Amino acid sequence: MSNVRVVxxxxxxxxxxxxxxxxxxxxxxxxxxxxxxGVPRDDVExxxxxxxxxxxxxxxGHQGPLMAEAAGVRAPATRYESACASSxxxxxxxxxxxxxxxxxxxLVGGAERMTNLGTAGATEALAIAADDLWEVRAGMTFPGxxxxxxxxxxxxFGGDREDLAHVAVKNHENALPNExxxxxxxxxxxxxxxxxxxxxxxxxxxxxxxSDGAAALVLTSEAYAEENDLDAPVxxxxxxxxxxxxxxxxxxxxxxxxxxxxxxxxxxxxxGVGAGDIDVAxxxxxxxxxxxxxxxxxxxxxxxxGISAARDGRTxxxxxTPINLSGGLKAKGHPVGATGASQIAEVASxxxxxxxxxxxxEDATTGLAHNAGGTVASATVHVLEVVA
Amino acid sequence: MSNVRVVxxxxxxxxxxxxxxxxxxxxxxxxxxxxxxGVPRDDVExxxxxxxxxxxxxxxGHQGPLMAEAAGVRAPATRYESACASSxxxxxxxxxxxxxxxxxxxLVGGAERMTNLGTAGATEALAIAADDLWEVRAGMTFPGxxxxxxxxxxxxFGGDREDLAHVAVKNHENALPNExxxxxxxxxxxxxxxxxxxxxxxxxxxxxxxSDGAAALVLTSEAYAEENDLDAPVxxxxxxxxxxxxxxxxxxxxxxxxxxxxxxxxxxxxxGVGAGDIDVAxxxxxxxxxxxxxxxxxxxxxxxxGISAARDGRTxxxxxTPINLSGGLKAKGHPVGATGASQIAEVASxxxxxxxxxxxxEDATTGLAHNAGGTVASATVHVLEVVA
Numbered sequence: 001m002s003n004v005r006v007v008x009x010x011x012x013x014x015x016x017x018x019x020x021x022x023x024x025x026x027x028x029x030x031x032x033x034x035x036x037x038g039v040p041r042d043d044v045e046x047x048x049x050x051x052x053x054x055x056x057x058x059x060x061g062h063q064g065p066l067m068a069e070a071a072g073v074r075a076p077a078t079r080y081e082s083a084c085a086s087s088x089x090x091x092x093x094x095x096x097x098x099x100x101x102x103x104x105x106x107l108v109g110g111a112e113r114m115t116n117l118g119t120a121g122a123t124e125a126l127a128i129a130a131d132d133l134w135e136v137r138a139g140m141t142f143p144g145x146x147x148x149x150x151x152x153x154x155x156x157f158g159g160d161r162e163d164l165a166h167v168a169v170k171n172h173e174n175a176l177p178n179e180x181x182x183x184x185x186x187x188x189x190x191x192x193x194x195x196x197x198x199x200x201x202x203x204x205x206x207x208x209x210x211s212d213g214a215a216a217l218v219l220t221s222e223a224y225a226e227e228n229d230l231d232a233p234v235x236x237x238x239x240x241x242x243x244x245x246x247x248x249x250x251x252x253x254x255x256x257x258x259x260x261x262x263x264x265x266x267x268x269x270x271x272g273v274g275a276g277d278i279d280v281a282x283x284x285x286x287x288x289x290x291x292x293x294x295x296x297x298x299x300x301x302x303x304x305x306g307i308s309a310a311r312d313g314r315t316x317x318x319x320x321t322p323i324n325l326s327g328g329l330k331a332k333g334h335p336v337g338a339t340g341a342s343q344i345a346e347v348a349s350x351x352x353x354x355x356x357x358x359x360x361x362e363d364a365t366t367g368l369a370h371n372a373g374g375t376v377a378s379a380t381v382h383v384l385e386v387v388a
Numbered sequence: 389m390s391n392v393r394v395v396x397x398x399x400x401x402x403x404x405x406x407x408x409x410x411x412x413x414x415x416x417x418x419x420x421x422x423x424x425x426g427v428p429r430d431d432v433e434x435x436x437x438x439x440x441x442x443x444x445x446x447x448x449g450h451q452g453p454l455m456a457e458a459a460g461v462r463a464p465a466t467r468y469e470s471a472c473a474s475s476x477x478x479x480x481x482x483x484x485x486x487x488x489x490x491x492x493x494x495l496v497g498g499a500e501r502m503t504n505l506g507t508a509g510a511t512e513a514l515a516i517a518a519d520d521l522w523e524v525r526a527g528m529t530f531p532g533x534x535x536x537x538x539x540x541x542x543x544x545f546g547g548d549r550e551d552l553a554h555v556a557v558k559n560h561e562n563a564l565p566n567e568x569x570x571x572x573x574x575x576x577x578x579x580x581x582x583x584x585x586x587x588x589x590x591x592x593x594x595x596x597x598x599s600d601g602a603a604a605l606v607l608t609s610e611a612y613a614e615e616n617d618l619d620a621p622v623x624x625x626x627x628x629x630x631x632x633x634x635x636x637x638x639x640x641x642x643x644x645x646x647x648x649x650x651x652x653x654x655x656x657x658x659x660g661v662g663a664g665d666i667d668v669a670x671x672x673x674x675x676x677x678x679x680x681x682x683x684x685x686x687x688x689x690x691x692x693x694g695i696s697a698a699r700d701g702r703t704x705x706x707x708x709t710p711i712n713l714s715g716g717l718k719a720k721g722h723p724v725g726a727t728g729a730s731q732i733a734e735v736a737s738x739x740x741x742x743x744x745x746x747x748x749x750e751d752a753t754t755g756l757a758h759n760a761g762g763t764v765a766s767a768t769v770h771v772l773e774v775v776a
Contacts, residue, residue, distance in 0.1 A: 021521070046629075047631075052449060053443070053449065055441070055443040055444055055516055056443055056444075058520060059516055059520045059524065060516055060519075060520045061440060061441065061469060061471060061516040061517055062469070062470060062471035062516065062517040062518075062634065062761055062762050062765065062766065064469075064470055064477075064631065064766060065631050065632060065633065065634045065761075065762070065765040065766055066519065066634045068631055069633050069634060069638075074631070075631060076629035076630055076631040076647075076650075076651075076766070077631050077766075078468060078469075078470050078477045078480075078481075078629075078766075079468075079469045079470060080466060080467075080468065080469075081449060081450070081452075081466075081467045081468075081469055082450060082452055082466050082467060083449060083450035089452075089466045092466075093466075093481045093484070093485075096481070096484055096485055096488045096490060097481075097484055099488045099490075100484045100487045100488035102484060102487075128443055128447055128448055128449040128450065129449055129450040130450075131448075131454065132446060132447045132448045133409070136447065241434075241464035241466075242464055243435075243452065243453050243456055243462070243463060243464040243465050244453060245453065245457050246450065246453045246454045246457060250457075259464075262464075263464075373450055373453075374450050374453070377450065377453040378450065378452060378453055378464070378465075378466075
């Protein structure tokens with residue numbers, strides 16, 4: 001089985017640009033990815049595009065062909081949707097396409113236009129990732145759902161809001177040198193604790209922002225990368241996906257993410273590595289508690305121990321396993337359809353020594369990207385390794 | 389490379405059931421598919437689900453996990469969207485997943501709830517498959533788009549409304565014995581010509597209905613089917629996909645479908661067959677003119693000759709290559725997310741000798757399913773063959 005090389009990456013600045021369309025954003029990301037790759041557009045055999053709320057935010061479905069056009073590519077294109085894991089699942093099918101031998105060069109990515117809906121409108125649109133019949137009609141939106149998960153965590157494993165504040169402080173700190181990040185401002189634990197409530201126990205700094213943005217990846221087979229002498233030292237060596245019941249009330253425990261655990265175990269086995277091999281990771285911190293749940297599900301931290309990881313410095317930039325050196329969804333931003341692909345771009349860049357935060361992970365050879373949908377009813381994990 | 393066996397199929401009745409949700413419809417289709425297959429649900433390793441307008445019709449995104457739950461399956465699930473080709477693209481990625489060796493058993497399908505929006509509401513929702521900025525805002529909906537394509541065809545190749553009426557008459561005739569079909573009533577050429585206009589030159593009987601429904605397929609590797617001694621004589625032996633610019637004004641000619649041609653060529657090459665080997669086909673006749681364009685793009689008819697195929701009996705039930713023996717989208721109905729999977733179910737059933745219309749194709753060994761999105765900006769083609 002051939003490794004899948006990450007030969008080019010492109011990310012737009014994430015932020016508040018309500019006047020820009022999804023096609024405009026994805027065009028920019030794909031131009032950057034092609035320039036980075038040295039691969040001619042004509043070599044692309046398929047396009048895998050992740051988007052979540054285009055129907056509501058842009059009155060636009062059928063975005064596959066539209067985004068191939070925006071990228072200047074004449075290949076068949078499909079849109080993948082799995083809520084906030086939409087480009088995570090797109091990457092998975094792209095990896096399998098290359099592994100099956102059916103394609104050597106693919107374009108993968110995603111975009112989301114959100115801020116044109118306003119904060120309340122975007123929050124309502126995001127809610128369609130939950131179960132409409134049983135959750136949304138009862139008034140549930142995601143800040144409320146993750147607040148329930150945080151309360152369940154505190155109740156079972158201990159910890160408090162101050163522990164979560166350290167996650168936010170860390171991710172804001174990490175975003176400072178990242179030119180693509182939506183928030184490049186340091187915050188203190190006090191800032192986080194004194195911020196307005198969003199949904200108790202979560203405050204403003206526990207929550208990722210509403211963002212516009214896009215990310216694109218050019219992936220190739222190992223053979224193509226070598227034949228064309230591409231500068232592409234990093235490969236996707238493992239992929240995994242997990243699923244769970246959509247509605248939160250159907251879960252075994254609100255503070256567990258079995259979908260992420262399954263995705264991680266599958267990706268580790270696929271790559272032939274263990275959690276202890278992970279030198280650096282981007283995980284899906286749509287809320288601070290989500291980062292805690294993710295690093296436990298991925299076995300980077302033990303069960304009940306993730307809550308202290310940021311506070312005690314194990315996941316900070318110079319800690320044992322730096323988490324979200326990009327700034328994470330929290331500070332880098334979360335244009336949902338772009339997030340999964342952007343995480344892989346960040347990890348590839350960190351491992352290649354080309355990231356503004358690479359200095360913190362100089363000897364890193366193995367990284368991980370974890371993308372989640374809804375209250376982790378969907379999760380994908382990809383393992384990346386330096387192979388050349 | 390292993391063939392992919394179609395081991396179980398299930399289709400709900402297509403029709404007007406506005407009170408039923410997508411999850412309800414897909415549960416019914418998947419129950420039928422599992423019963424037909426003899427495969428235990430626990431063996432399913434991944435779910436590939438096609439849906440187009442769930443965000444608008446049901447306020448529901450992130451349908452992958454929801455539909456795995458509806459099907460009683462605990463495997464990771466992804467939603468695929470490519471307008472009316474949504475389950476066609478889902479089948480493709482499912483085929484590649486099995487071929488890559490990463491899965492032996494998958495559940496594939498799709499559903500669409502539409503009639504709860506009403507005819508005008510559903511027509512507006514369908515329009516998001518076109519380019520919102522350049523087509524929809526100018527007032528274009530799909531009846532108008534296909535009317536332009538019909539006019540362009542008549543202008544370049546000849547033919548008239550009466551030729552198209554024969555397509556509708558044929559497909560209504562085919563649907564008579566199909567218990568799942570929305571319209572089981574014979575019509576005459578006169579009925580079609582005297583029907584109300586929808587968008588000149590297309591009338592009511594040139595247009596498929598708005599439909600609710602679901603379809604599901606259990607697909608396995610050849611090894612799994614043989615080891616478990618499954619009654620599954622038909623395999624998907626070829627898959628292809630084509631893409632085109634989304635907006636109709638960007639096409640080289642309004643009466644050509646290069647995306648369908650590419651999909652067909654790729655699927656034929658993949659299966660190692662030619663157009664002349666196709667004994668029976670289901671093609672995407674959302675409008676009568678669409679069937680004409682499809683059979684030409686697939687080389688079942690020569691360019692400019694497809695218009696006379698139904699009239700002259702070449703594509704009728706006892707013709708050279710029967711087209712849409714199920715009744716097609718025209719008479720069987722078109723719950724868009726279900727259509728691509730249902731076409732494959734129909735072809736598999738026809739080839740296995742289990743279809744109410746199998747008597748018309750007793751010696752058939754090779755069939756084809758063609759699914760299209762928008763004005764054929766997306767197209768998938770699958771070749772099915774009797775292999776056991």
